[in-house]
Amino acid sequence: MLSHGRSTAPDTPVTWVAVVPVKPLPTAKTRLRGAVPEATHPDLVLAMARDTVAAALACGVVAGVVAVCDDRAVRAELARLGANCLPDAPAAGLNAAFAFGARGAAGPVAALTADLPALRPADLESALVAAVRAGGRAFVPDLEGTGTVLLTAPSGAALAPRFGPGSAAAHLRSGAAKLDGRWPSLRRDVDTAADLDAAARLGLGTHTGQVLCTVA
Numbered sequence: 001m002l003s004h005g006r007s008t009a010p011d012t013p014v015t016w017v018a019v020v021p022v023k024p025l026p027t028a029k030t031r032l033r034g035a036v037p038e039a040t041h042p043d044l045v046l047a048m049a050r051d052t053v054a055a056a057l058a059c060g061v062v063a064g065v066v067a068v069c070d071d072r073a074v075r076a077e078l079a080r081l082g083a084n085c086l087p088d089a090p091a092a093g094l095n096a097a098f099a100f101g102a103r104g105a106a107g108p109v110a111a112l113t114a115d116l117p118a119l120r121p122a123d124l125e126s127a128l129v130a131a132v133r134a135g136g137r138a139f140v141p142d143l144e145g146t147g148t149v150l151l152t153a154p155s156g157a158a159l160a161p162r163f164g165p166g167s168a169a170a171h172l173r174s175g176a177a178k179l180d181g182r183w184p185s186l187r188r189d190v191d192t193a194a195d196l197d198a199a200a201r202l203g204l205g206t207h208t209g210q211v212l213c214t215v216a
C-alpha cells in the first residue's frame with residue numbers, strides 16, 4: 001500500500017484543477033463485478049475513487065479537485081479528503097459530468113477518471129508538465145491505448161471531453177495532443193479484475209489496499 005506525500009516541483013506553478021466524476025456506486029464499474037464479493041463492490045469502487053482523489057490532491061501542481069457525483073455518501077467521503085464536491089446536475093453521462101465540473105475552473109483543467117487506484121502524484125505531475133509543454137488540449141491514453149485516463153485543457157479553453165469507448169482516437173480527432181510518457185500508475189485504469197491485479201502489482205493506494213485486505 002502506498003501513502004502519498006505531496007509531490008514538489010519548486011519551479012512549477014500550482015494551478016491545475018482536477019475534475020473527477022464518479023458514478024453512483026450501485027451502478028458503477030460493472031465490468032469489475034466479481035473481483036470482490038458482491039457486497040464489497042461498492043466499497044471497492046469508492047476506495048478507488050478515494051485513492052484517485054487523494055493522489056490528485058497530493059500532486060504538487062494541482063490546486064484543487066472537483067468531484068462530480070450524484071451519490072451524497074460518496075460526496076461526503078471525497079469532501080473529507082479535501083475535494084470540492086458537486087452533484088451531477090446534468091445527469092447526462094460521463095462527458096456532461098466532466099464538462100460540468102470543469103465549468104468556470106480557475107486554472108487549467110485536468111479531467112481524470114476515478115478508477116486509478118495506483119495513481120502516484122509524481123506520474124500525474126509529470127504528465128501535467130508535459131501537457132503544459134504541448135500547449136493546447138492534450139490527453140494521456142490508458143495502458144491498452146484505446147481509452148483515456150487524463151484529458152487536459154489550458155485555462156479558459158473548452159475541455160470538449162470525448163470519453164467513452166475508443167476515446168483515445170476520439171480525443172486525437174478532436175485536436176488534442178497525445179502525450180506519450182510512461183506514467184504507469186496514471187495509465188493503469190481499472191475496468192476488470194485483471195486490471196485490479198495489475199494495479200496491485202504497481203502498488204495500490206491505501207483505501208483500495210484496505211478493502212482488498214478485508215476480503216483476502
Ligand SMILES: Nc1nc2c(ncn2[C@@H]2O[C@H](COP(=O)(O)OP(=O)(O)OP(=O)(O)O)[C@@H](O)[C@H]2O)c(=O)[nH]1
Pocket residue numbers: 021022023024027028029030031032068069070088092093094097113114115191
Ligand atoms: N458523474 C459521473 N461519473 C461517471 C459517469 N459514467 C462514468 N463515470 C465515472 O467515470 C469513470 C470512467 O468510467 P467507466 O470506467 O466507463 O465507469 P463505469 O461506467 O462505472 O464502468 P462500467 O460499468 O464497467 O462500464 C469512472 O470513474 C466512473 O465512475 C456518469 O454518468 N456520471
Ligand SMILES: C=C(OP(=O)(O)O)C(=O)O
Pocket residue numbers: 094113115142146147148149162163164165166167168189190191
Ligand atoms: C470512459 C473511459 O474509460 P473506460 O476505459 O474505463 O471505459 C475512456 O477510456 O474514455
